[in-house]
Amino acid sequence: MSDDDKSARQVITDYAQSHFRYFRTADGTVYAQRNGHPVARPIRSQGTTGSHRQELMVGLFRDGVGVFNGTAMKEALDLIEALALTEDVQPVHIRVAPGYDGATWLDLGRSDGQSVRIHPTGWEILTPDPREVCWRRTQLTGELPLPAKDTNGKGIDRLMRLCNFATAETECLAIAWLVGCLGPDVPVPAPFLTGPQGAGKSTGGRMLVRIIEGMTGDLRRAPKDEENLITAVAAGWVTALDNLSHMTPELSDAMCCIVTGAENVKRALFTDGDVFRVGYRRPLLLTGIDVGVIRPDLAERLLPLRLERPRVRRTEAELWSDFAEALPVILGSLLDLTVQVRAAEADIPTDLRMADFAHLCAQLDAATGLGALAAYRASLDDLNDDVIEGDLLAQTVLKHAAGIVPGTEQRMTSAEWLHALTGLYTGEDFRPLPKGWPTTGKVLSDRLKRLQPTLAARGPQGPARPDKQEEHPAARAPLAVRRRRRPARSRREAAPSSRPEPRTTTDTTPSLS
Numbered sequence: 001m002s003d004d005d006k007s008a009r010q011v012i013t014d015y016a017q018s019h020f021r022y023f024r025t026a027d028g029t030v031y032a033q034r035n036g037h038p039v040a041r042p043i044r045s046q047g048t049t050g051s052h053r054q055e056l057m058v059g060l061f062r063d064g065v066g067v068f069n070g071t072a073m074k075e076a077l078d079l080i081e082a083l084a085l086t087e088d089v090q091p092v093h094i095r096v097a098p099g100y101d102g103a104t105w106l107d108l109g110r111s112d113g114q115s116v117r118i119h120p121t122g123w124e125i126l127t128p129d130p131r132e133v134c135w136r137r138t139q140l141t142g143e144l145p146l147p148a149k150d151t152n153g154k155g156i157d158r159l160m161r162l163c164n165f166a167t168a169e170t171e172c173l174a175i176a177w178l179v180g181c182l183g184p185d186v187p188v189p190a191p192f193l194t195g196p197q198g199a200g201k202s203t204g205g206r207m208l209v210r211i212i213e214g215m216t217g218d219l220r221r222a223p224k225d226e227e228n229l230i231t232a233v234a235a236g237w238v239t240a241l242d243n244l245s246h247m248t249p250e251l252s253d254a255m256c257c258i259v260t261g262a263e264n265v266k267r268a269l270f271t272d273g274d275v276f277r278v279g280y281r282r283p284l285l286l287t288g289i290d291v292g293v294i295r296p297d298l299a300e301r302l303l304p305l306r307l308e309r310p311r312v313r314r315t316e317a318e319l320w321s322d323f324a325e326a327l328p329v330i331l332g333s334l335l336d337l338t339v340q341v342r343a344a345e346a347d348i349p350t351d352l353r354m355a356d357f358a359h360l361c362a363q364l365d366a367a368t369g370l371g372a373l374a375a376y377r378a379s380l381d382d383l384n385d386d387v388i389e390g391d392l393l394a395q396t397v398l399k400h401a402a403g404i405v406p407g408t409e410q411r412m413t414s415a416e417w418l419h420a421l422t423g424l425y426t427g428e429d430f431r432p433l434p435k436g437w438p439t440t441g442k443v444l445s446d447r448l449k450r451l452q453p454t455l456a457a458r459g460p461q462g463p464a465r466p467d468k469q470e471e472h473p474a475a476r477a478p479l480a481v482r483r484r485r486r487p488a489r490s491r492r493e494a495a496p497s498s499r500p501e502p503r504t505t506t507d508t509t510p511s512l513s
Contacts, residue, residue: 007081008066008068008069008072008076009072009076011061011065011066011068011080011312012056012068012072012073012076012306013066013076013080015056015059015060015063016032016056016076016080017080018030018032019034019035019059020033020035020052020056021034021035021130022043022080022081022083022084022087022298023040023089023090023134024084024087024089025089025090025091025092026089026091027084027277028162029044030042030043030044030080030081030084030138031043031092031134032052032055032056032080033134034055036127036129036130037113037127038113038115038127038129038130038134038135039113039134039135039136039137040092040126040130040134040135040136040280041055041136041137043077043080043084043203043366046079051075053073055512056073056077056346056502057073057218059371060123061077065439069209074171076375079383084123085481085491088364089153090131090134091134092134092135092136092301093107093133093134093135093136093184094107094136094137094138094235094236094237095107095109095141095213095236095237096134096143096181096182096184096237097130097133097183098156098184099119099132099133099183099190100132101117101119102120103117103119103120103453104117104118104182104183105117105118105133106118106139106144106182107135107141108143108145108146109137109141109142109143109144109214110143110144111245112127113127113128113135114126114127115127115128116135116137116147116148116216116335117337117338118182118338118342119339120341120342120343121343121440122150122337122339123147123335123336123339124148127148134268135343135487138235139235140215140217140232140236141213141236142210142214142215142217143214143216144213144214144282144327144331145305145327145328145331146328146330146469147328147331147332147335148331149328149332150332151332151336152333152506153327153332153336153337154329154333154335155326155330155332155333155334155418156330156333156334157496158326158329158330159207159211159326159330159338160325162175162201162207162310162319162322162326163200163207163304163307164195164199164204164307164310165203165204165306165307165308166212166306166308167306168309168370168378169371169375169378170305170306171373171374172308172371172372172375173191173303173305173361173375173376173379174208174305174371174503175193175281175337175364175370175373176357176360176361176364176376177189177191177208177213177303177416178208178334179281179334179337179338179341179360179364180283180357180360181210181237181238182334182335182338186356186357186360187259187260187261187281187354187356187357188283188303188354188356188360189210189258189301189302189303189354189357189481190255190259190283190284190285190286190301190302190303190335191286191302191303191376192286192287192288192291192302192304193205193285193286193287193288193291193303193305193307193308193309194287194288194289194290194304194305194306195306195308196289196307196309198309199307199308199310200242200307200310201287201289201307201310201314202219202242202287203287203304203319204287205219205240205285205287206212206218206219206240207283207323207448208240208284209238209240210323211240211327211330211331211334212237212238212243212283213236213237215324216429217240218240218244219240219241219242219243220232220240220241221242221243222241222244222251223243224507226250226251226254228266229254229258230249230254230277230280233258233280233282233284234278234280234282234284235282237282238282238283238284238285239258239282239283239284239399239441240284240286240287241285241286241287241355242288243287243288244286244287244288245288245290245291245292246263246291246292247291247292247294247295247298249295252294252295252297252298252417253297255284255286255298255301256297256298256441257280258280258281258282259284259301260281261280261281262279262280262281263277263278263280263281264277264278264279264280265277270369272441273485281458285482286292286302288502291512292390293390293391294310294390294451295384295386295387295450296387296450296451296452296454297450297453299380299383299384299387300353300354300380300453301353301354301384301388302383303376303510304379304382304383305380320438325495329384336369336370337367340367340368341360341363341364341367342363343367343380344363344364344365344366344367344463345363346359346362346365348362348368349362349373352376352377352380353453357376358376359442361376362377374485380457382459383468384402384454384457384458387451387454388454388458391451392425392434392437392512393421393437393438393451394451394454394455396421396425396450397421397448397455398458399403399424399453400421400424401422403423413441414438414441414442414444415441417441418438418440418441418444421444422437425437428437450452480511486492
């Protein structure tokens with residue numbers, strides 16, 4: 001190596017360390033952050049949002065240091081990366097991040113790094129301290145306008161006039177979801193915008209997404225495989241999938257992981273034994289007329305938002321021009337409401353799976369009196385009905401439970417229960433069994449475990465784990481069914497529903513012992 005190459009490498013290294021701060025994340029990725037600026041770039045990135053190598057080359061040129069060949073640049077970056085691996089670990093965030101003293105930050109996607117700091121007493125526009133918040137930008141990170149101050153809630157009213165939500169309950173659930181999207185640690189259910197053809201589901205979904213992701217945020221088709229879906233999810237904050245008509249079990253399971261959080265591990269490129277970890281938990285939004293049968297575990301993570309067809313149509317140009325004009329006011333009103341919600345005190349509903357979002361709804365009710373928690377409970381009831389209507393086994397279990405005398409108990413093996421439920425379904429005319437009907441007692445037990453939360457909302461509860469010491473647990477473990485009268489729901493007493501009552505109002509508890 002020549003002395004000129006050594007000198008060039010040293011010049012680049014000295015310039016880089018004097019103008020940038022280098023650190024590593026928990027997965028070992030090294031990032032570069034310009035001094036005083038909150039945006040960080042991975043030094044190995046070759047993406048379209050600008051790599052640190054390009055940023056460093058431009059700085060060297062504009063500051064009159066010189067133009068260097070690729071070898072010197074590579075060796076300097078290799079040295080910088082090795083030195084950074086000894087630095088303290090600091091996380092990077094996309095769009096939303098936790099801050100000091102209970103505050104949270106919202107990245108506006110601006111080149112000057114200005115962001116919104118949301119704290120218990122209000123919100124303000126600041127450039128965050130790089131050691132408090134490090135923003136990661138991708139091609140999916142759009143720019144948000146500076147939010148307006150002192151809106152007096154006018155932005156929320158303008159948003160509701162632009163959307164075609166069918167009921168006031170749907171509107172308050174949409175507001176609760178938007179507030180939840182501004183929290184980095186609160187898992188929020190996935191809104192499923194549904195309604196008749198021409199109800200503006202895609203348009204309403206774009207509006208909700210663009211409040212958080214800026215005017216470049218958009219809907220996209222569901223990827224064909226889980227790996228591409230995870231890649232897209234990890235590169236942004238809100239992921240919106242448009243016009244879903246069918247949901248495979250694999251896609252349903254992937255959506256469950258996106259809503260509540262998971263991690264994907266795969267082999268790192270150009271290595272044999274190293275791995276690359278991608279952790280993700282993101283707000284998810286879906287649109288579609290009907291996706292068919294919804295699996296019970298996904299139903300607990302959905303937030304149905306029904307839209308209706310507008311009476312007066314508007315052109316796309318006019319609609320989006322009005323939305324862009326209203327977006328600063330909408331964002332300002334949403335931030336004002338977020339501060340009020342976080343300051344409100346409310347009990348945590350412990351009977352719902354998405355307890356964090358249910359608590360947020362209770363806080364929203366305490367701050368505004370909108371009735372979001374009751375609307376959320378009603379939406380879960382509707383989803384439970386949808387799951388039961390789409391699952392013939394669940395319908396058969398409820399039909400059998402309706403014929404049990406209250407206060408009595410039936411106990412049979414899982415194989416005997418399969419025979420009884422099969423006979424009840426086929427009937428005297430020997431109706432053919434549907435595709436996917438359980439063929440063994442073990443399969444029946446597994447299906448009931450998956451249906452347990454849904455059946456518990458209507459009566460039966462799924463079986464417990466069978467005795468492992470039994471020789472054939474799937475065929476021999478007894479399945480006990482007990483019926484008791486279910487108490488009336490306070491929600492229905494307070495606000496009678498127009499929906500028909502479920503097929504049975506009894507609780508039946510199957511259990512494997």
